[in-house]
Amino acid sequence: YNKADLTVKAVESVLNQTYKNIETIVVDDGSTDDTPRLLDEWARRDPRFRIIRHPTNRNVACARNTGLDAAQCVLVVQADADDINQPERFAAQMQAAERHPEMGIIGACLSRSKGGKWRLPASSEEIRARLLWEPPFGHPSVLFNRTILGDVRYDPGLAVCEDIDFWLRNVFRVPTMNLPETLVHYRAL
8 A cells, every 4th residue: 555665676576586487466455656557567567467456445454355365376475565575485485385285374584674684483383482472474474375274364354463363363273384584675674
């Protein structure tokens, strides 16, 4: 929503992945800035790129659900408009999903704009323990396996902390992991 100043680099980082067999669904949550024009330009250039627009801003949980509902695949990679994905991110997570088909969520470490690496717990046990104090995943770094998770949904009634609610509902019922590699540059922090 209204991320025109950041969207170009974020979209480029998704479309320039070394793993090319992707469907890119972008949910524009009612942007009123230059975001719609920029997205239309990308859609004209790349047939893997599909835009879904909400007529008005609903909230991030609704936007995430819209994208998940539209996805045709079992493995869904989350990416946000203000983050930059390393070129090998999707390939690394797809390989991890093949090696660990029991995993419902696979995240990765992130670098931060304000410096440093956001180190995240690796195993399901560590992820569950961390949830008591802080987010166990960098949300823009997660891959979901919908075969394991089932009908992945965020609570549309939550305008904030939709990710924490999602982790609380899922990390205790499915195996999860974070890769040690830094695969996303997190520009929000």
